[in-house]
Amino acid sequence: MKIVLIGAGNLATHLGASLREAQHEIVQVYSRTERSAQQLAHQLSCSYTTDLHTLHTDADVYIYALKDDIIHQVMQQVHIPHALHLHTAGSVSLFQADNGNYGVMYPLQTFSKERPINFQEIPICIEANNCDSLHIIRTLALSISDNVHIISSEQRRQLHLAAIYACNFVNCLYANAEEIMENAQLPFELLCPLIQETAAKVKEIRPSNAQTGPAKRGDTKVMQHHLDLLHSDLQKEIYRLLSKDIHMRHNK
């Protein structure tokens, strides 16, 4: 398929590379920022623009890999009714307009420009405003991943919320651990095997069955000692609430 990529961030970068590898033709990259547009266009050997009015009009698919809060606004500025318009966001509902073909292709993964990603295993959640569009999106998604699921906007919102816990909030806890290690002049690397094993475990044991630690055991002495070691009120409160959550899940 002939594709125009709207956006040049982490996701657009990985998606562009995967689509190209799957023999699709990326014809153009758009970004508000000239440098980002130029950089990604160079990687994908295509042209670029920073002006939505100069988008190529002959592509089959326009992929809006943009920040959640500007997707609909940008989509509204593009009038190419014969093509299919997809966004990639977990928290944004299907775009609905009078005419045209709209859909969603949400890859459930965290993307960093510096880490290679194998799209083949990434769950891609798709949705469309009609059957023809859904068929095209499904074909497109299956060309880069073996893990494609038709998911409604409502389910996708819940999935995105779950992903916030499993990724953003988890990383926030890693950052808390990093800070504690730094303050104790201990190398963060000491924690890496524990982090990997904790994550690997969920593939075999449900998190609700894998819980360990003082909060589960109700070991208030250790917990109080930990609270004394923490510096900020916010840290103490997070420690308290997560311990409470663990305790409540295991003493229902």
Place this chain on the structure above:
Amino acid sequence: MKIVLIGAGNLATHLGASLREAQHEIVQVYSRTERSAQQLAHQLSCSYTTDLHTLHTDADVYIYALKDDIIHQVMQQVHIPHALHLHTAGSVSLFQADNGNYGVMYPLQTFSKERPINFQEIPICIEANNCDSLHIIRTLALSISDNVHIISSEQRRQLHLAAIYACNFVNCLYANAEEIMENAQLPFELLCPLIQETAAKVKEIRPSNAQTGPAKRGDTKVMQHHLDLLHSDLQKEIYRLLSKDIHMRHNK
């Protein structure tokens, strides 16, 4: 070395197997619970007891792999002064008695009976009340792991606190995600690639630099929408505080 294992839980099970594989002789297992003692003794082809007064007295090392809050109490009941007495807990300080040799051998990992563990890569944090004991513990630890570190009680306490974030609290967030997925009738497995990638990332990018998501972007619209989707006050408060923590770390 001739070793008596005091405790028959997850850690004792994995530690016993690794020590035996490293050609040490496990001579006895103690547990309050006869069934646990018997089971582990069977695995390790040794005798067992449920009475501390009938411990073998001719071992070189006694390893107390017990719950944190009973370790010192159990150690106080064992009087075999020529031997070395080690506990394995992150949050418990070095046991100090008038005479005898005491130490700590804290493996920084989460253990489930059902998952095999390769001790070779697990950081083992050691401490002792004298140089001779430290030397013996170091030799013992190096016989099962390449990753041995001499760490003081104070640093170990901080390390244990960091581990609570990186493991217990992270698993608690996985359990929150699991619950959201269940409520939305979505398979938990959809989240696995995201969980694995989030964990794998920290080996290359520090968590403080790897943060993504609405809280970092300050996307209050998405965050408010998520809060509306959450059912309990505890969940809402955890969502709010972790978002605040992310926001504060990135807007210092």
